[in-house]
Amino acid sequence: MESLTKGRIGWADLPDHVRAEVERILGDRVVEAVSQPGGFSPGTADRVRTAAGRRAFVKAVSPAQNDVSPRLHRTEARNTAALPGHAPTPRLLGCYDDGHWVALVLTDVDGRHPVTPWRADELTVVLAALETMATALTPNPVPHAPTAAEHLAYDFTGWHRIAADPPPGLDPWAAARLPDLCAAAERGLAALDGDTLCHVDLRADNLLLDAAGRVTVVDWPWACRGPAWLDTALLLVNVRLHGGHDTEALLRRLPLTADVDPAALTGVYAGLAGFFADAARRPPPPGIPTVRAFQQAQADALLPWLAQRLP
Numbered sequence: 001m002e003s004l005t006k007g008r009i010g011w012a013d014l015p016d017h018v019r020a021e022v023e024r025i026l027g028d029r030v031v032e033a034v035s036q037p038g039g040f041s042p043g044t045a046d047r048v049r050t051a052a053g054r055r056a057f058v059k060a061v062s063p064a065q066n067d068v069s070p071r072l073h074r075t076e077a078r079n080t081a082a083l084p085g086h087a088p089t090p091r092l093l094g095c096y097d098d099g100h101w102v103a104l105v106l107t108d109v110d111g112r113h114p115v116t117p118w119r120a121d122e123l124t125v126v127l128a129a130l131e132t133m134a135t136a137l138t139p140n141p142v143p144h145a146p147t148a149a150e151h152l153a154y155d156f157t158g159w160h161r162i163a164a165d166p167p168p169g170l171d172p173w174a175a176a177r178l179p180d181l182c183a184a185a186e187r188g189l190a191a192l193d194g195d196t197l198c199h200v201d202l203r204a205d206n207l208l209l210d211a212a213g214r215v216t217v218v219d220w221p222w223a224c225r226g227p228a229w230l231d232t233a234l235l236l237v238n239v240r241l242h243g244g245h246d247t248e249a250l251l252r253r254l255p256l257t258a259d260v261d262p263a264a265l266t267g268v269y270a271g272l273a274g275f276f277a278d279a280a281r282r283p284p285p286p287g288i289p290t291v292r293a294f295q296q297a298q299a300d301a302l303l304p305w306l307a308q309r310l311p
Helices: 016-026 069-082 120-136 148-152 155-164 172-176 178-190 230-242 247-253 262-280 291-309
Strands: 030-035 046-050 055-061 092-097 102-107 196-198 207-210 215-217 224-226
Touching (some): 016 055, 016 092, 069 092, 148 224, 172 291, 230 247, 230 262, 230 291, 262 291
Antiparallel strands (some): 030 046, 046 055, 055 102, 196 224, 207 215
16 A cells, blocks of 8 residues: 555654664564554554564654654553454554653564455455454453544634634535535444444554454554444445445444444544544645645545435
């Protein structure tokens, strides 16, 4: 999968003291580092190997790359440290934080991102893994995680902000249905009760498939407590974006979503579409120039689906 981040720094760009602290966590000298594609962080994302052959995944960032990213790394470290060992997630080996640089050292996964557009066999394996993950993460094992409603409250009011200040080129159907989209997003937010730890940022680039077909779900800074079906519903946005599958049929067939109130699902997709459409018109955050185009693409993928689902 093509990297979504341009200008990502690598292991060699880290200050000497940060590299030394990572090596202290690993207990050995790093002799090889290979930068990994995917994601939006402008910080490092390196698979490393030590002199003795130990492998790990290192991600590190400072405010110089993006002023928000260090906070996200800190949150991800707390979340990942609390994940149970039987969940299909990485383990945190250690974290270095000097108040400026934050470096996470995680278990290495010898895998790759699913192919996009999604292959049917890989999608089947990933969806099954999300069922397993929902079971493993219920009840929620991360006491400090916010609720999904708290976490998404601002995002799901995107249509309200658009109604107050419509952007040029707003989709004509969306412009005509703004009150309905606002109301649907409010219903979606109200439907997010649950005690499952949800990832809420599921895309192909946050998933790894190994040679044995095992799935690992990576990058956990946004984890929150919500319904068991939420991550599966969110992954289908990525499937819809890349095309090739009947996402409506999948919603009706999949065990985690088949019995969910259709209005709740429509509301979640309306909330997401409003967030993407509102965010896409903003200037790009420092160090992440491609994210706005990606958000617009997701809004464009969701709006025709919402036109089918909204009465």
